[in-house]
Structure formats: C-alpha cells, structure tokens
Amino acid sequence: MEVNPSVCNDGNSTESHVKANKHIGRRKLSLDVENDIEYLYEAVPQLSTVFHIIDKIGEGTFSSVYLGEALMANGTKEKFALKHLIPTSHPVRIAAELQCLTVAGGKENVMGVTYCFRKDDHCVIVMPYMEHQTFVDIIGLLSFEEVRQYIYHLLKALQHIHQFGIIHRDIKPTNFLYNRQEKMFALVDFGLAQGTADTQIELLKELSGLCKAPRAVFGERNLNSCTPVPTKTTDPKIELVKSTKTEDPATRKFVTAHRRPLPVKTPVSNQRPNQRTTPAAVNLGFTCSCYTTDRVCNICMSRKQQVAPRAGTPGFRAPEVLTKCPNQGTAIDIWSAGVILLSLLSGRYPFFKASDDLIALTQIMTIRGSRETIQAAKTFGKSVVCSRELPRQDLRTLCETLRGRRPSPDDEATPHPHRDTTTCHHHTHDTPISTDLPGEPSRQHQTLAEPEAQDERGWDRVPDEAYDLLDRLLGLNPAKRITAAQALQHPLFTDL
Incomplete structure (x- = not known):
C-alpha cells in the first residue's frame, strides 16, 4: 500500500x-x-x-x-x-x-x-473498504435471481475458506458484505474462526491448543479469554448432558411406573457432588430415573457441566452447536448459510429469534420436525426429549406463506403448526418453552412488496431446486449435511 x-x-x-x-x-x-x-x-x-x-x-x-x-x-x-x-x-x-x-x-x-x-x-x-447495503433494508427488494447469486457467492466463499481448514463460526448477513449495484461480495470477520483437524492455518492449531476449555453454552463468555470454564452454573437445571457409551441415560436402566427407584441421597451442602461419585452410584444400583421423562433426577443433577465450542450469533447456530457437540466442523457454517437462504426465500429477517439455546432448538424443531431433530441428535451422541411431536414443515409452503403468496392458515379453525407451547428437554431441562412462529418477530422490518410486484422479480417462478438446496443446507445431521463444494454443483447453479 x-x-x-x-x-x-x-x-x-x-x-x-x-x-x-x-x-x-x-x-x-x-x-x-x-x-x-x-x-x-x-x-x-x-x-x-x-x-x-x-x-x-x-x-x-x-x-x-x-x-x-x-x-x-x-x-x-x-x-x-x-x-x-x-x-x-x-x-x-x-x-x-x-x-x-x-x-x-x-x-x-x-x-x-x-x-x-x-x-x-x-x-x-x-x-x-467495500460499499455495501444493509441486509435488512434490501431483503424485501431482491429478485429471486439476486437471491440465487447471493447464496452462490456465499457458498463460493465458504468453499474457499473450508479448503484451508478454516471454520468461520459466525456466518450471518452482516459478515457477508453485499454491494447490490456492483454485484460484489465479501466475507469478513474471522475473529471467532477455528481450525479443522487438518487446517492449513498454523495459528488456528495453536489457538486450539491454547483454549482447552471452550465457552459454555449457557452464559456468554469472551472467546478470546482462555481461562477454564467454571463447573458450576447459576441454574443447574439448564444443563445439557453429553451421551456416553457407559454412563448415558439412554444405556442405563430407567424406572417405570411399576418399579420404585432406589433412594438417592441429596447432598447436604450447597456444593454439587463430585462427578466421580456418579459411576459408583450407578454400580450400586442408583440408576437414572428421568430418561424420556419431563423430570431431572439427582443422578443427572450431580454431573458436571459439559462444555463445547460455542461461537456465532443467536439464530444462526447449528443444532450440534446448540446441543454442545464437542466435534464441530465446517458443517456449522453451512447451516448458517441455510438460515440466510431461509430468510431470503421467506423475506423474514431475522428468521429465528430465541433468548437461549433450548428455545432456539425448539424453533428449529418447528421447521424441521421434532422426530427428525431427536434422531439427528442421537447420531452425534445427544439425547433430546420433546413433550409433543412437531411435524416437519414443507419449506416451499412455509416460505410462500410468509411471503404472502399463500393464504395463512386460520388460527382459530386450524392450529398453527408453529404457535404452541412445547416442552423441549436436552435431558435435563424441564421448563416449558413457548415458541412463536420463527420469523414473526421481524414483522417490523418487513418490506415485502405485493404479490404482483414480487412476480416481476421472479418470485412466482421459484424452482423446486431452490427449496431442495435449502433442505440440504439445513440438514440436521452434520455428517450428512451438504458441503459448500457439493452445494456449488447443485442443479440450482447449473448455468453459473
């Protein structure tokens, strides 16, 4: 320079x-x-x-x-x-x-x-410096072709950094600058980036070795600080428990209505029992009695807090981040890109808006289905319990309804699939969660044109390939979620 x-x-x-x-x-x-x-x-x-x-x-x-x-x-x-x-x-x-x-x-x-x-x-x-427009100001003005170009260039950027073994960890519209007039794009802010196991960025390897104790899920903490995370939480009920082969509740016996549980001694002091006592208790017959129920037993309450990498912005965190999966890869960036595409196709930003990670997980269930979410969690060693089944939504119907291109369901005659009170547990959480339709909090930002004006921008001709790509980007199982390189070969981008 x-x-x-x-x-x-x-x-x-x-x-x-x-x-x-x-x-x-x-x-x-x-x-x-x-x-x-x-x-x-x-x-x-x-x-x-x-x-x-x-x-x-x-x-x-x-x-x-x-x-x-x-x-x-x-x-x-x-x-x-x-x-x-x-x-x-x-x-x-x-x-x-x-x-x-x-x-x-x-x-x-x-x-x-x-x-x-x-x-x-x-x-x-x-x-x-790149001149760019604020995402919230233009989301209702974009044509479908502009949306297609936007997500294509975002995936190009992700493919590029993923080739170097860089996990961005904070993919969101404000970190992907867009100059609508010049058709220019720029991925910014690598302040929360981490490396994959084979990353080519040497300092990311050093950073991984430096921060032995990542941030806890509940309670924000400066990622730049590498001090160990305390094992005690302010609310022990809001604690997610990692599944293990030997001690996970899924593999233990659980008490049915026909068998009385053996008594479990409650600690006298305010300190929580050491985790070492838990296996001994299990060996003596003190089995977990709350699996698949809406309760939290003392055995589970005595376990130490689990920590896992947790970065990013609320509303864009992948299910494996929300459930504290310790092995997180580039797939978390792909999920965030899927949330952005969901906002672009529905015209709602932010689409997901939750005050904590369990509410965020429940909102994901309202779109992707509770049964599917629970099944995916099992694949990366997590146990999720939901008090009622939430159906998987058709993405085209959802997006077109939010865009005003389909009539909204009659709330009185037909229960809205996203307006209910659902209890979601990650095995230790027993607080009812009230979930509104994701995307509705952004109504004040809504600038969508009338259907006639939208038709001029191609919103009456959105191909099935767009929703197929959205479905693949929002794959609940990170191991099966589409990669950036695979997404760029999707039929939606054939001519690009």
Missing part, C-alpha cells in the same frame, strides 16, 4: 490532526463517535500519518470498525476499513485472524488484508 503520509497531518502532530478531524466531522458525527476516533488516534499514533478517519461504521463485542481515507502515491484518495481490536484480545487470537485474512483472503469473495498497525496492546487491521 503506497500512501502519501501528508494526507493526514501535513507534517503536524497527531494532536493537531485530531483537532482538525473533530472540526471537519462536528456537524456529521455524534460526540461519542468523535471521542472514539480521538481515542483511536491517541492509542495508535501511527494512524495519523496515513489515514483521515471519517466515521465509525461498525461495533461488535471484540472490535470496532472505522472508515478511513488515505492519499495514495498516485494522488488519488482511497477508502479503507480500519478494524480496531479490543486490547484484551489474546495475541494468538489476533494473529490467527490476520493469518486467515492473509492466507485465504483477497479472492473468492473473501476479504483480504492491506496492512496492520500495532501500538502496545492495541491492534488495527487495515482492509479494503
């Missing part, structure tokens, strides 16, 4: 440049943004010799993104995105993100990296 350092301070100090920037932006920027920009200049003084920071364009848990302008050596001005990582980010995590951008970025719809500034514990990653 050849730049003219005179663009920002004309030889003056950082302080003079900051004052000039405040004067220029006083009418447009809020006081908070001005203060953030001033703080960034003070934290990383080198920036002032290259960039004039125009605005703050994004903010997340682990970073803030600014729009900067630099005078290039040829006399032209060029815009860049400056990602300022929080000072508490682990150095290996920062380096791993940079390596992902350096090795895989810059091609196949994946954002590249231009430069990196560092001052003490502050780090700023400089990337090309």
Whole structure:
C-alpha cells in the first residue's frame, strides 16, 4: 500500500490532526463517535500519518470498525476499513485472524488484508473498504435471481475458506458484505474462526491448543479469554448432558411406573457432588430415573457441566452447536448459510429469534420436525426429549406463506403448526418453552412488496431446486449435511 503520509497531518502532530478531524466531522458525527476516533488516534499514533478517519461504521463485542481515507502515491484518495481490536484480545487470537485474512483472503469473495498497525496492546487491521447495503433494508427488494447469486457467492466463499481448514463460526448477513449495484461480495470477520483437524492455518492449531476449555453454552463468555470454564452454573437445571457409551441415560436402566427407584441421597451442602461419585452410584444400583421423562433426577443433577465450542450469533447456530457437540466442523457454517437462504426465500429477517439455546432448538424443531431433530441428535451422541411431536414443515409452503403468496392458515379453525407451547428437554431441562412462529418477530422490518410486484422479480417462478438446496443446507445431521463444494454443483447453479 503506497500512501502519501501528508494526507493526514501535513507534517503536524497527531494532536493537531485530531483537532482538525473533530472540526471537519462536528456537524456529521455524534460526540461519542468523535471521542472514539480521538481515542483511536491517541492509542495508535501511527494512524495519523496515513489515514483521515471519517466515521465509525461498525461495533461488535471484540472490535470496532472505522472508515478511513488515505492519499495514495498516485494522488488519488482511497477508502479503507480500519478494524480496531479490543486490547484484551489474546495475541494468538489476533494473529490467527490476520493469518486467515492473509492466507485465504483477497479472492473468492473473501476479504483480504492491506496492512496492520500495532501500538502496545492495541491492534488495527487495515482492509479494503467495500460499499455495501444493509441486509435488512434490501431483503424485501431482491429478485429471486439476486437471491440465487447471493447464496452462490456465499457458498463460493465458504468453499474457499473450508479448503484451508478454516471454520468461520459466525456466518450471518452482516459478515457477508453485499454491494447490490456492483454485484460484489465479501466475507469478513474471522475473529471467532477455528481450525479443522487438518487446517492449513498454523495459528488456528495453536489457538486450539491454547483454549482447552471452550465457552459454555449457557452464559456468554469472551472467546478470546482462555481461562477454564467454571463447573458450576447459576441454574443447574439448564444443563445439557453429553451421551456416553457407559454412563448415558439412554444405556442405563430407567424406572417405570411399576418399579420404585432406589433412594438417592441429596447432598447436604450447597456444593454439587463430585462427578466421580456418579459411576459408583450407578454400580450400586442408583440408576437414572428421568430418561424420556419431563423430570431431572439427582443422578443427572450431580454431573458436571459439559462444555463445547460455542461461537456465532443467536439464530444462526447449528443444532450440534446448540446441543454442545464437542466435534464441530465446517458443517456449522453451512447451516448458517441455510438460515440466510431461509430468510431470503421467506423475506423474514431475522428468521429465528430465541433468548437461549433450548428455545432456539425448539424453533428449529418447528421447521424441521421434532422426530427428525431427536434422531439427528442421537447420531452425534445427544439425547433430546420433546413433550409433543412437531411435524416437519414443507419449506416451499412455509416460505410462500410468509411471503404472502399463500393464504395463512386460520388460527382459530386450524392450529398453527408453529404457535404452541412445547416442552423441549436436552435431558435435563424441564421448563416449558413457548415458541412463536420463527420469523414473526421481524414483522417490523418487513418490506415485502405485493404479490404482483414480487412476480416481476421472479418470485412466482421459484424452482423446486431452490427449496431442495435449502433442505440440504439445513440438514440436521452434520455428517450428512451438504458441503459448500457439493452445494456449488447443485442443479440450482447449473448455468453459473
């Protein structure tokens, strides 16, 4: 990146440049943004010799993104995105993100990296800036052909990073920039990325060895912090239990109505019993008595909290993430891509909106079916119990109904398949969960046109291949879920 350092301070100090920037932006920027920009200049003084920071364009848990302008050596001005990582980010995590951008970025719809500034514990990653539209503003305006192109280019980006053994772990519309006018796409934000067993990103291997104890499912925690996860939870009833060959409730005897359970001693102190006592209790005849019921027995309550990798954004997490499957791969990115396609075909964003992971799992059941979800969970060693059977929905009917192209079912005459109160247990959860129709919370963002206008955009001619691909992307079993490479060969993309 050849730049003219005179663009920002004309030889003056950082302080003079900051004052000039405040004067220029006083009418447009809020006081908070001005203060953030001033703080960034003070934290990383080198920036002032290259960039004039125009605005703050994004903010997340682990970073803030600014729009900067630099005078290039040829006399032209060029815009860049400056990602300022929080000072508490682990150095290996920062380096791993940079390596992902350096090795895989810059091609196949994946954002590249231009430069990196560092001052003490502050780090700023400089990337090309791409003009893009907000997903929620355009979702109701897109033609079906634009949707087809969008998901095709997203899958191209996923195929590319998956070839390097990179699991993005936070696929969502705000991390896949889309310039509708120029038909440009860019996958961004590898701050939560992890590597597969054979990843080519060396620092992802190191990061996996560094974080021995991943985040717990219930209770958000900074992924950049690698301190062990406490074994106690604030609510022991909200605890998911991993199935094992020898101690899982599925393989133990369970008490029926005709046999009284042997008494189980309740701990006297507030501390939960050590997990070591559980096998002994089983050997003595203290068998689990709550499997396939809506109760939680003391044997299960005494087990330690299980932890598994958990990143991403609520609403886009795959079933294996929600149920804390320890072996997670690139298939979790494919599930997230399927949720995006579901939003695009139905015109609803966000489609899934849940306050915790068990509600999210129940919402998935309302679309994909409870029996199918339970069966898939068994394949990766999890036991899920649902108080009633939820039917699998036809994806075309669902999407066309939400788009207003089919009449909605009469709520009074016919029970709505998604409006019910269902109790979902991951063997230890016994709280009723009320689930509304996924996608309905986004009605305030709904900008869909009338069916006639939608017809002009091709929504009356959506082929069956689109819903077949959606079904494969949302495969409940990660081992059988379609890969990005396979999806690109799908009949929906034959001419692409």
